[in-house]
Amino acid sequence: MTLRHAVLAALLSGEYSGYQLAKAFDVGVANFWYARPQQLYLELSKLENDGLISGREVVQQTRPNKRLFMVTDAGLAELAHFAAAGSKPSFIRDDLLVKVQAVDHVDAAPVIAQLDQRALAAAAKVEILDKLLRRFRGDLDEETYLRDGSPIGPYLTCLRGRRFEQEHHDWCVRAAALLRDRATRNGDPAPTSDQSR
Amino acid sequence: MTLRHAVLAALLSGEYSGYQLAKAFDVGVANFWYARPQQLYLELSKLENDGLISGREVVQQTRPNKRLFMVTDAGLAELAHFAAAGSKPSFIRDDLLVKVQAVDHVDAAPVIAQLDQRALAAAAKVEILDKLLRRFRGDLDEETYLRDGSPIGPYLTCLRGRRFEQEHHDWCVRAAALLRDRATRNGDPAPTSDQSR
DNA sequence: GCCCCCTAGTCAGAATGATGACTAATCATA
DNA sequence: TATGATTAGTCATCATTCTGACTAGGGGGC
Missing domain, CATH: 1.10.287 (Helix Hairpins)
Incomplete structure (x- = not known):
């Protein structure tokens, strides 16, 4: 289960909406993970449900409203725990x-x-x-x-x-x-x- | 679906049993794919069912019998088809x-x-x-x-x-x-x- | 004589990831 | 004035991978 942690880690650099995050996953963040927008939205919902991130609605006139997410203390703790746990060897899969x-x-x-x-x-x-x-x-x-x-x-x-x-x-x-x-x-x-x- | 093709490609270099293949997937083949033995056995069964590889029983006295697999003509055709099809971009996932x-x-x-x-x-x-x-x-x-x-x-x-x-x-x-x-x-x-x- | 490792393989089910099909408004371009 | 791209997001389902538990006999070391 690491898309979860990849999203958490990505959110550390600031507040993002699902849409913005999807963009980030196409460029910078894609260095260590990649996912389609749909997966990200889903993961964000789950993370919010688990209290690891919190979202706030941002009303926009010219564009559809969006929800910006930030990592909570619980989220940070989860990341710390993840960082301390062992990790599997990496490999190319191409x-x-x-x-x-x-x-x-x-x-x-x-x-x-x-x-x-x-x-x-x-x-x-x-x-x-x-x-x-x-x-x-x-x-x-x-x-x-x-x-x-x-x-x-x-x-x-x-x-x-x-x-x-x-x-x-x-x-x-x-x-x-x-x-x-x-x-x-x-x-x-x-x-x-x-x-x- | 590419563990399938990775196994096929690996079998091109000779006859292997599931067990031997598992070893190979830990060293050489792991350059482009990796899988646990259980997955390999499963995939080999499926491939044989689909006629893409054929297995022959090898009786051993000192060790349990084993089944050696080789790629059939249908398997080669499948690989050729796969090689000609488009492939998704690769990325690190670590x-x-x-x-x-x-x-x-x-x-x-x-x-x-x-x-x-x-x-x-x-x-x-x-x-x-x-x-x-x-x-x-x-x-x-x-x-x-x-x-x-x-x-x-x-x-x-x-x-x-x-x-x-x-x-x-x-x-x-x-x-x-x-x-x-x-x-x-x-x-x-x-x-x-x-x-x- | 005991215990662990190696060869060889199987099964079921959980976890994870990928895909296609949707909605809905605004903005730029032709 | 259409047409398509961009922003923003949801839902259901399929495909693939991963994990743990299991069987079974032989060999080597203590």
Whole structure:
């Protein structure tokens, strides 16, 4: 049960509505978790029911009213408890890796196409995260921010996300180039589907 | 539905029993997916029911009998279909990142301890993957293997896994050092690697 | 002789996450 | 003056994953 804690942790940086939170989960927060808006709304309801967050209605004229949530003391305690408990090892879980794993036995062309796409997406994500990191830092250089800046948690997770996306990008580019090279050297626009069985 | 395809892709490299597959999912295959043995047994049953793999009983005297599975032509077709279909973007989903995100608001000590642990685990994983990569390569150097070696799919996913673990390790080490430094400068009782509670 | 670990596998059910289909008002654009 | 995008949110249900408990025999160490 960790979407719960991811939402709690995300709410630490300020009051958010479900909608705003959904936006955040598409950029910054997505470094450590991701969820669709519907899941977030649901989780927010549950959290409020359990008294871990409290919401207040904000009436708006030009837009639909919204509910802003903030973490309660009980919520903080829950987070502290979660932070102190053991955590399971992390691992990649990626469709595309599964496809690459099978690339010796299936048509490589669509896999290469997806690697290209992913590389682009990852590059875009890197830029977004760079922007976020700069916004955190303000005038400070990174070394100084890491030593004294605040908040440090979100900055660190962003940094991790940035590295991850960078690595992902580099790997995609390299793998695509490599598979393309192999395909052309094998002299086929449509690679054979049966090589080593 | 991708544990299904992860299992199929893993079975491409040879015949495995459920038990052996479970082992593989703890090391090499874990680069792109992870699952508990129970899930694997279940998935293998389903796959066999759907005719995507076929199993044969192997009688053993000293040990319980086992069933070895291999991918059928229908299974290969399914994989090809899967490889050609679109895939969702990948992202990290990690308990520990959630905890770091919250580290400005909760006690840092247990988080630091977990970062230390994770760093060790990641370093161990890197060594395992290095060994695996060397076994793939045999006498060839990496450049040559990437150009002409076989299989290339598993090698590439291993490479990705290795990079991921390396990055994870480096980040954990850095984050732990940083948080420790901040804690001591704030005059807290310095939590060194010697934590016991 | 006892106990724990390893091989090998099964089952049921709880927890968690994902998806599609809705409502409803405002704003910018063509 | 339509058309579509944006803000804001709800509901029901499906899919997938995770967990604990269980069976069963053999081998190795104390």
